[in-house]
Amino acid sequence: xxxxxxxxxxxxxxxxxxxxxxxxxxxxxxxxxxxxxxxxxxxxxxxxxxxxxxxxxxxxxxxxxxxxxxxxxxxxxxxxxxxxxxxxxxxxxxxxxxxxxxxxxxxxxxxxxxxxxxxxxxxxxxxxxxxxxxxxxxxxxxxxxxxxxxxxxxxxxxxxxxxxxxxxxxxxxxxxxxxxxxxxxxxxxxxxxxxxxxxxxxxxxxxxxxxxxxxxxxxxxxxxxxxxxxxxxxxxxxxxxxxxxxxxxxxxxxxxxxxxxxxxx
Amino acid sequence: xxxxxxxxxxxxxxxxxxxxxxxxxxxxxxxxxxxxxxxxxxxxxxxxxxxxxxxxxxxxxxxxxxxxxxxxxxxxxxxxxxxxxxxxxxxxxxxxxxxxxxxxxxxxxxxxxxxxxxxxxxxxxxxxxxxxxxxxxxxxxxxxxxxxxxxxxxxxxxxxxxxxxxxxxxxxxxxxxxxxxxxxxxxxxxxxxxxxxxxxxxxxxxxxxxxxxxxxxxxxxxxxxxxxxxxxxxxxxxxxxxxxxxxxxxxxxxxxxxxxxxxxxxxxxxxxxxxxxxxxxxxxxxxxxxxxxxxxxxxxxxxxxxxxxxxxxxxxxxxxxxxxxxxxxxxxxxxxxxxxxxxxxxxxxxxxxx
Amino acid sequence: xxxxxxxxxxxxxxxxxxxxxxxxxxxxxxxxxxxxxxxxxxxxxxxxxxxxxxxxxxxxxxxxxxxxxxxxxxxxxxxxxxxxxxxxxxxxxxxxxxxxxxxxxxxxxxxxxxxxxxxxxxxxxxxxxxxxxxxxxxxxxxxxxxxxxxxxxxxxxxxxxxxxxxxxxxxxxxxxxxxxxxxxxxxxxxxxxxxxxxxxxxxxxxxxxxxxxxxxxxxxxxxxxxxxxxxxxxxxxxxxxxxxxxxxxxxxxxxxxxxxxxxxxxxxxxxxxxxxxxxxx
Numbered sequence: 056x057x058x059x060x061x062x063x064x065x066x067x068x069x070x071x072x073x074x075x076x077x078x079x080x081x082x083x084x085x086x087x088x089x090x091x092x093x094x095x096x097x098x099x100x101x102x103x104x105x106x107x108x109x110x111x112x113x114x115x116x117x118x119x120x121x122x123x124x125x126x127x128x129x130x131x132x133x134x135x136x137x138x139x140x141x142x143x144x145x146x147x148x149x150x151x152x153x154x155x156x157x158x159x160x161x162x163x164x165x166x167x168x169x170x171x172x173x174x175x176x177x178x179x180x181x182x183x184x185x186x187x188x189x190x191x192x193x194x195x196x197x198x199x200x201x202x203x204x205x206x207x208x209x210x211x212x213x214x215x216x217x218x219x220x221x222x223x224x225x226x227x228x229x230x231x232x233x234x235x236x237x238x239x240x241x242x243x244x245x246x247x248x249x250x251x252x253x254x255x256x257x258x259x260x261x262x263x264x265x266x267x268x269x270x271x272x273x274x275x276x277x278x279x280x281x282x283x284x285x286x287x288x289x290x291x292x293x294x295x296x297x298x299x300x301x302x303x304x305x306x307x308x309x310x311x312x313x314x315x316x317x318x319x320x
Numbered sequence: 321x322x323x324x325x326x327x328x329x330x331x332x333x334x335x336x337x338x339x340x341x342x343x344x345x346x347x348x349x350x351x352x353x354x355x356x357x358x359x360x361x362x363x364x365x366x367x368x369x370x371x372x373x374x375x376x377x378x379x380x381x382x383x384x385x386x387x388x389x390x391x392x393x394x395x396x397x398x399x400x401x402x403x404x405x406x407x408x409x410x411x412x413x414x415x416x417x418x419x420x421x422x423x424x425x426x427x428x429x430x431x432x433x434x435x436x437x438x439x440x441x442x443x444x445x446x447x448x449x450x451x452x453x454x455x456x457x458x459x460x461x462x463x464x465x466x467x468x469x470x471x472x473x474x475x476x477x478x479x480x481x482x483x484x485x486x487x488x489x490x491x492x493x494x495x496x497x498x499x500x501x502x503x504x505x506x507x508x509x510x511x512x513x514x515x516x517x518x519x520x521x522x523x524x525x526x527x528x529x530x531x532x533x534x535x536x537x538x539x540x541x542x543x544x545x546x547x548x549x550x551x552x553x554x555x556x557x558x559x560x561x562x563x564x565x566x567x568x569x570x571x572x573x574x575x576x577x578x579x580x581x582x583x584x585x586x587x588x589x590x591x592x593x594x595x596x597x598x599x600x601x602x603x604x605x606x607x608x609x610x611x612x613x614x615x616x617x618x619x620x621x622x623x624x625x626x627x628x629x630x631x632x633x634x635x636x637x638x639x640x641x642x643x644x645x646x647x648x649x650x651x652x653x654x655x656x657x658x659x660x661x662x663x664x665x666x667x668x669x670x671x672x673x674x
Numbered sequence: 675x676x677x678x679x680x681x682x683x684x685x686x687x688x689x690x691x692x693x694x695x696x697x698x699x700x701x702x703x704x705x706x707x708x709x710x711x712x713x714x715x716x717x718x719x720x721x722x723x724x725x726x727x728x729x730x731x732x733x734x735x736x737x738x739x740x741x742x743x744x745x746x747x748x749x750x751x752x753x754x755x756x757x758x759x760x761x762x763x764x765x766x767x768x769x770x771x772x773x774x775x776x777x778x779x780x781x782x783x784x785x786x787x788x789x790x791x792x793x794x795x796x797x798x799x800x801x802x803x804x805x806x807x808x809x810x811x812x813x814x815x816x817x818x819x820x821x822x823x824x825x826x827x828x829x830x831x832x833x834x835x836x837x838x839x840x841x842x843x844x845x846x847x848x849x850x851x852x853x854x855x856x857x858x859x860x861x862x863x864x865x866x867x868x869x870x871x872x873x874x875x876x877x878x879x880x881x882x883x884x885x886x887x888x889x890x891x892x893x894x895x896x897x898x899x900x901x902x903x904x905x906x907x908x909x910x911x912x913x914x915x916x917x918x919x920x921x922x923x924x925x926x927x928x929x930x931x932x933x934x935x936x937x938x939x940x941x942x943x944x945x946x947x948x949x950x951x952x953x954x955x
Contacts (some may be wrong), residue, residue, distance in 0.1 A: 140693040147689030170895025177704030183923030220407035228421035296790035
């Protein structure tokens with residue numbers, strides 16, 4: 056009797072607490088999206104009914120649309136580079152005995168422990184000193200620095216002993232090293248490779264400080280949104296923010312699907 | 321027969337500080353089924369890896385069909401391996417798996433599919449061609465791995481504890497099939513296991529290994545009946561081991577002082593040699609109607625009913641350090657606590673130098 | 675040496691060299707450049723320690739570090755306290771088939787743009803924002819309350835982000851616990867409260883420590899949240915660093931401040947290393 060009332064009380068309290076936390080988590084997102092849909096010039100209450108006026112304004116703003124294209128390009132290319140370098144090095148470290156392997160792996164994952172601000176600062180000082188101009192390329196290089204250790208860690212952790220035997224079997228049956236890589240390792244590791252790629256995409260897509268420090272005229276969307284913030288509360292910012300949110304959701308859902316696909320194997 | 325199919329010459333191997341193979345030499349005949357039997361850490365798997373080309377030995381040579389293959393990579397040597405975890409390619413169909421070796425040889429798709437189907441038929445899996453490995457049971461995966469390794473027609477097929485992941489019943493069934501398949505294809509099989517029953521059931525030639533050395537090799541019947549060392553007497557089946565020392569030797573007869581008193585045996589060892597006398601459980605006789613050689617009396621400590629027989633453990637009254645292991649008829653009336661006379665026939669005593 | 679091991683030498687290095695090279699060239703080298711820069715004078719002089727001594731002599735700079743440490747400590751504490759019960763509810767009270775969805779929903783805003791998320795909180799906390807409308811509308815307050823551009827706003831923005839992050843890590847931790855621990859505790863006569871206190875909590879402590887450390891590192895190095903929500907009323911370290919670049923172009927001082935910030939994180943890591951290692955063992 057007593058234990059069932061305790062369990063009931065725990066359930067009710069849990070429910071209330073969960074609702075409160077969900078409320079806290081979604082409050083800003085709901086406010087953002089809701090007031091992006093109103094026609095007035097200020098994204099503040101009261102809500103005056105739906106309108107796509109500010110979405111039109113965003114899509115008509117070439118600075119924002121070109122920044123969006125830049126962001127997607129930088130994210131896609133830097134993630135492709137990061138996942139390629141991460142995969143090759145993970146394969147090398149997982150399959151071969153290299154002197155100082157632990158230390159070298161530590162070096163590759165080291166950037167994970169340093170804040171983006173400091174990575175950006177370092178590149179800024181170096182590029183400034185070497186005369187490399189601020190550009191999307193410079194920001195992309197920085198994005199590879201932050202995403203390479205992530206891709207490496209994800210792929211390296213998925214290279215188990217079972218896969219070592221699978222590759223051995225392929226070699227045993229006469230496959231040269233490059234065929235082992237293309238026909239066996241890459242397909243078997245595909246879920247981890249895609250997971251690394253999409254996670255890198257979301258981080259690069261979202262990254263602000265490095266892009267802010269390393270780009271000047273052509274820039275990425277987060278930096279362009281930052282510039283919009285100078286004008287204070289603005290429904291156009293709400294609209295572009297909601298669009299960015301939507302793209303992030305698509306990337307995350309793709310990432311989740313990759314993880315789910317990996318499960319039955 | 322001129323040269324052996326595989327000739328392992330004085331192979332030693334070290335992993336770091338640890339020596340896992342110590343001067344091992346072994347010959348494999350064409351068409352034979354060889355079992356490498358030993359406990360874990362005996363070096364049997366390392367020896368198989370050296371044959372497969374996954375490990376290059378620190379010293380010594382491996383000749384296959386008379387050619388030095390010591391440092392030839394796995395892809396280029398005429399061996400294929402069936403891995404313990406099968407190592408099937410999870411993203412390919414069963415047919416793709418079996419055809420992989422032929423694909424690497426540049427054989428066209430139609431031919432390799434036909435040959436893959438033949439190989440699958442050989443292992444009794446003709447219907448599985450289009451399935452994915454994860455849709456198969458453990459025993460079926462095992463067969464696919466076998467078909468994949470056989471289809472490229474290797475000179476030697478290497479099997480690394482191939483039945484280790486299967487449950488007991490399936491293991492016994494696969495044993496019979498492995499033997500049948502080996503006889504049909506005529507390829508030399510080299511099979512690593514720690515299961516002595518598996519070894520006795522399958523081997524033409526049984527190689528007992530321990531601590532990086534070959535302890536004994538020969539037909540399993542001989543290795544069982546006349547083990548060459550203490551180790552093989554206890555690892556390939558059980559034995560009671562009585563220790564002693566030769567006190568006198570004369571005209572092919574030796575007198576041995578043992579834990580159970582002086583015994584007279586046939587043999588030609590010089591006086592002073594320490595020896596061990598091994599007796600198989602089925603050769604020990606308990607009770608009055610004994611054999612020719614008396615081994616004293618013993619107190620029965622445990623009786624285990626095993627279905628077709630009873631396994632009896634008894635402690636010698638002469639030396640409590642001596643434990644007898646005997647096998648008696650299921651109907652025999654033996655109880656723990658009984659004091660029984662122990663004896664055997666002289667011919668059943670295996671004399672081992674220790 | 676034989677051919678097998680020879681061919682096995684070149685390949686692995688060819689595989690790992692690009693990643694190592696990238697890290698050396700664009701991570702280690704920039705760090706060295708930054709360290710070197712921090713030791714030179716702003717007006718093009720030679721070697722100097724003045725950038726570091728400025729930090730220790732200027733109370734305003736000191737204050738930024740104190741602010742950063744205070745905000746980070748408060749954020750870490752509140753986030754852990756809020757996230758742990760939430761993760762526990764998701765892991766223990768939500769039916770198994772809904773768990774994945776519940777967790778995904780709970781951390782969905784985690785993946786939205788960092789800049790946009792901070793801006794969204796500005797909308798909520800502004801003078802004429804949702805909260806102030808609710809407060810004045812309900813008659814609780816006659817005048818809107820100053821919420822935006824305060825330390826409180828910074829902390830709310832941070833807590834929002836880190837509650838989601840910690841929910842993820844703590845949830846993963848709770849799910850890793852074998853249910854047989856709980857069954858064994860119950861079998862031995864422990865009630866739900868004692869099972870939690872003596873079994874579940876100690877076993878998830880290493881995971882909490884890792885999550886808390888991650889929070890600390892990310893929080894103390896973040897520029898966006900304090901800049902958007904806290905404004906310039908009180909500065910945190912990252913804002914101070916960016917200010918040196920943005921307003922004054924003073925790379926050497928910015929470098930020195932970055933290195934001091936990094937040193938603080940390293941010290942925190944070394945202090946926590948004992949607890950963080952438990953996780954790996």
